Amino acid sequence: MKCYNFPVADIFTIGIGGAAGDGAREAGYAFGSLLAELGYEVFVSLANPSLIRGGHNFTRLSFSSEKIWCDYIKLDVLIALNEETITLHRNELEQSTIIFADELTPAETAARGANAVVLPMATAAAAVGAPAVARNSVALGALGYLLALDFETLQKILQQVFKDKQPELNIKLARLGFEFLEKTGRVIFKKIKPNQIKKELIDGNTALAKGWLAAGLNFYIAYPMTPATSILHFLAGEQKNRPKLKVIQPENELAAINLALGVAYAGQRVAVGSATGGFTLMQEAFSFAGGAELPLAVAVSQRQAPATGVPTFSSQADLRLAIHAGHGEFPRIVIAPGDAEESFLAGAGSLNLAWQYQIPVIVLMDKIVSEHPTTSQLATDQIKIESGKTAGQTGSDYHRYQITDDGVSPLAFPGTPETVVKVNSYEHDEKGLTTETAELVKAMLDKRFAKAKILATELDRQETIKIYGDKEADLAVIFWGSTKGSVMEAAKYFDRPVKLVQIVWLEPFDVKKVLAALADVKKIINVEGNHNAQLAALIHEKTGRQVTKNILKYDSRPFDPIELAQQINAFGYE
């Protein structure tokens, strides 16, 4: 077995901690943007309790010249905006970790020597008349020195990063930090060259929303709930540039999804979004979308449950909830992106597929995919708007639920002359009138499941699973959703050939491709952020293949790539 020296040589990790309200989150995003602008690959994670003031906020960034899939626990630099930060993160420090703090205890200074840097952040902010929260910029300047940047480059990027937030003031503070460190003659201990390609620092929620917009989203309707709330904020802000985009926050989740069904009936492309808790409130209407064949895109972001659970931390415990959502049987799609780039594609795909098949489509995310920004390239040129099957000539003989070979009936909307469009939450005939006759009940169910047959052919065209790593290996690691990041990063440290299989489409499940991917695989390790190994059970149910080992984490925190690599490398020696 291989051993690893911490910290990892070509990856740099910074932690920023402070009380809620100290700006650790904003500073993390500013640092990340700065690094992305420089051409680094960046992953930013945000750990914040569910409160506005007083708790501990911690932002962590790992960056490198190579693609970085998730952040690391062990820190190269810790920026402590309060004393508690050092105590809380002591286990994540190495002897080589540099600490920036306004004040350090004599014991700390004695123990860490030159790595304990008393950086007068608060004093500098006060001296230039900036609010205390701006003291982060002093640390930002100091970090620039550590990265061997010249100040001019730094200044140019800061101008951009802070373009809406007093750039001059922040640049002044950054200069103080830069010069302070310059005077100490602190040596740079890691040299990581940035990339040539500049990428966008973006989280999954924003990428998903951009995907929806690329696919022609007109309405987003949501009640706020972490970790889905930032979709609502982003799209609400987009309205000023897009007069046809409407964002509505109604009284609750039930109102949100029922409003959305009205919007879809009237012919506008609509999406709703919530955390899994909010989504459970939408179940009856989700089923209505399935039965009444109303096109609807739904973003569902998981957080640690049951009940209110751990609101601002992550989970993968709702795979089964998503694929079985809503009472009754009807076709639906569940796509689980593993990062921001996939969230963009899933967003666009969800809206297009919803309209092509007149079904509800779920994009299943989690706190990590939703909220953690990472450097990405969104495939904006790949997206077309698919309108689905619309009725050409309509008239008094229009039947909203006309039975067709592929199960998809031509769509018409209210307001069409001579045409009556009837939608019904009861089982209905082709016209949309309520029915209870056995023949019609069966015929309409068959009609809806005719779409599922066509969907099966859709699987061949879609990237329903993705394979990475050593494609010939007889050991496979399987995963879905945000665990992709941890597994891909851990794979950098595997000591043997491993095939990596990501399940992107959870429903319909691509039995053919999964069986093919696992055909030459002898042992399977399943990595999941839940207690019950839901993916492993699903794979067994659908393909008969059983996993050899489950690596599960259900403490609401992400997998650390090094720890995960060690667990996978230990496989066979246990």
Next chain:
Amino acid sequence: MNNLSTAAKITWCPGCPNYAILVAFRQTVEELIKTGKIKSENIVVGAGIGCHGKIADYLNLNSFTALHGRVLPALTGIKCANPQLTVIGFTGDGDSFSEGLEHLIQAARRNSDLKIFLHDNQVFALTTGQATALSPKGYQGKSTPAGNLEEPFAPLSLLLEAGATFLARTYAGDIAGTKKIMAAAIEHKGFAFVEIIQPCLIFFDTREYFKERLYPRPENFPIQDKKAVREFLAQPNDKTPVGIFYQIEKPTYEEQLWL
């Protein structure tokens, strides 16, 4: 010309006042179409779940039969998506005062441009006779054999405070009166709420009770004076006034959304 009837077989109980509501509504809509005030393709009829909800099947008009209690948000969505549509919702006291009350008062609060016709029979009829939030205290239903313990809401007072901009009450048996009020509600811009008293012949027959008590509200009624309307509706009254009680102009939610 759109014939407003459909192939659906009407399954209300014989003699149910819902028939009268259906007749009044068809005639009202036919007249509005005939006089060019409205195009039939621009009408959307919403319905909830309950005896009232069957009406959508009996109207050859665009319709959206929602889930129980959820007709209000569905209709708000329709109106937001296409403000050219005239959006009319039928609901029941179980559907909008027991199950979906939050949506009813929130839609009134935002002055959503919807016309809501409440079939008020003060009972869950389709589920065979339980108390709703509008059943009187003491009502003996299958789930309250010793009598309902709860006081009912006063629908018009509640909707007035919530923010409705048109409030009226009518009696289902009075087709002419109901037509007038339906037309006024449909032509009102903003959230219009009409309580239609609709005795349930099977589970709560109040025909005799109302026969003695119904009277037209006083003429020269201050329909724009919220305070006066509030006081009138709140004062103890052994009788049941009908007519238009309140009507003001206010920007609608949907016109502000599309401003």
